[in-house]
Amino acid sequence: MFKNTKDDHIGWLAFMGILILLLEILFFNRGLIFSLFIAGGMIYLGRKKHGKKKGKILFFGGIFFFVISLLNLMTFKFLILAILLHFFIQYLNSKKEPRKISPTFSEPGKFTHEETLIKTKPLFENIFLGQQKTPQAVYEWNDVNIQAGIGDTVIDLSYTMLPKGETVILIRNLIGNIHILVPYETEISVHHSSIAGAATVFGVKEMRNFNQVFQLKTPGYDSSEQKVKIFTSLIVGNLEVSRI
Template sequence: MQHFSTNRQTFFLLSALLLIFVEAAFFGNGSVFLILLGIGTIYYALRNKGKYRRSYFWTGAFLIGVSILSMWSLRLMVFGLAVYLLLRLWKGEEWLQTAPVYGATDKGLIQNKVMSIQSTAVEAYEWKDIHVQGFIGDILVDTTQTVLPKKTSLISIRQGFGKIQVVVPYEVPVRIFYSTLLGEARFFNGDNQRILNGTIHAEDGYPADEGNKVELIVSVTTWMGDVEVIRR
């Protein structure tokens, strides 16, 4: 079975919970119980590797599919999405032209935002320690485009849902601390590691005498999200 990334699992979970809430609160549709049963069955399939895993997964998907076809909230979401796409098509590039322009205030390399996809500059930039928190989104920090100072540099990210990717130079020692409720970690050339309500620590590039003055510490905390640290 094709592996589901944490981002995709998070998307399906949040979408299902939203539909369940709307349907139960405004329409009183009893099919929400079948959806809960389907979600539980799929979760069980993803958590286990037995020979009946595929059967559990498709049973859960069938229960959810039958249920959502009768949900008024789903129909309203489809209608809202259609209206949104029509508005984007009508306004076109005008949305970009009317986007707010911020002043020269220094807000850091990555900013605190509730929902966003952010990355450091694609060209050379001056390094500053990163302390950021958000709710939903992906973050990319590429330290190969800057010069890390001769001291300990810090990347501290607290994110609800989303993927965090950090790119570091080959010659820089790195310590990583990652905590999550549900996520997947991949550090350097290692294998993917699935984590359920746990913490993982890794380090790479430290000489035997610990004499290197340059050091990068990466601390990431998520609810549901993947973390990847690679060298380039």
Template sequence: MRNKNFKLFLLLEALLLLLTIFLLIKNWDLLFVLLAGAFLVKIGLHKNKKNSILFWVGWFMITFTLLSVFSVWFMIILFLAYLIMNGDQLFSDLNLGSLVEFPWKKKHYVGVEVEEPENHSGKRKKQKWIGNSTTGTSIFEWNDINLSVFMGDTIIDLGNTLLPNGENIILVRKGFGQTRIIVPAGVGVSLQQSAIQGSVIFNHEYYPLSNETFTIYSKDYATATRRVKIVSNTLFGDFEVIYL
């Protein structure tokens, strides 16, 4: 899957690069500024004065020219999106994983201790927007889960949860990253996942998504005494449901 995403990323970047070259050739003014900037950079390097005015003026002209082409902005946005989703794997393949640590990949472990049932009306909880998080590290009283995460991986483990009978709700809103929910055997699951680009892995079955909303039910959902309804909205990322 990651290898396929990388090939698609390279293909899109190559197409955008060809489009950029084509647009520069059509616009003689931008092409002239680009070539003039490259010439000034070459002169600055030839004189071994990398900090010379000519060198930096040349780079300014090159940067200004490239940023004047809309396809370059798409290349930058696509690169940043791929870096956010698969940057750790990319740097690992290049043996640079020890040199780069992404802030949204830092592990964050969250545990909720056992407590007596209480009135949760008006209760507030701070959301963690960036970074990995895990819910369900110890036995805890069930409350419907409502998560908002900008980027990072999220694990929700229901194995230690005292799920009440009936339908229980999990809401997830995420920008970038993977979400994984671990469900005990005998619990019915309903999942509705919306994503611009990503996939759903439901009980080891894989379903790719591209600007789609996907709904799936476990076989025992209608007859199960304990059920979990999951509604998720993700920009880019995978959603996985695993049964214990």
């Protein structure tokens, strides 16, 4: 019962958040999309002119306007209130139905099976700001599944030994570039989506720079014993997959 109540609260809060956002965009704050579009354009142009003074001004100015636009949202204020309300409801439910922990005893001589789990260290962590890249020396490979905020991600597969089968790289990024270097004769599949930014796979550049979604794979991917599946999503930024 407690779990179902918790799920109901989360579902209703999510539904109300989406409803308030739609109402705000359609009736109360029609300039929101335009503001976010301008902020995204400033960030994108600032990334393209990286290293120049004008580019830095555009980049950080775009981030500033993006954050201000979010903070002024009625939906953002509702989200903060909803989080506080959710924890308050959790607290009340815990008082009404305190959690009970009962010890379990196994019969003497009866074998109890326990699962053995092996914890491995991930290559990357979830970060909000900063660049992440694989070591410039031999390293042990682990599949990648990360979410990042603002910054670049560089993965060089030439310094590691990929296992047989399908290797997975999953990167969700708000603002930044993703560069993946793949050894020759390694088959790949790319699933990419972005709001604003270019995408280049093995020298072939996708024509759309805004709101693009595409899937590509090398001809021998399905039959290969060693292959890499790449999932990437960006709000603003560029994807590049190249051979090394």
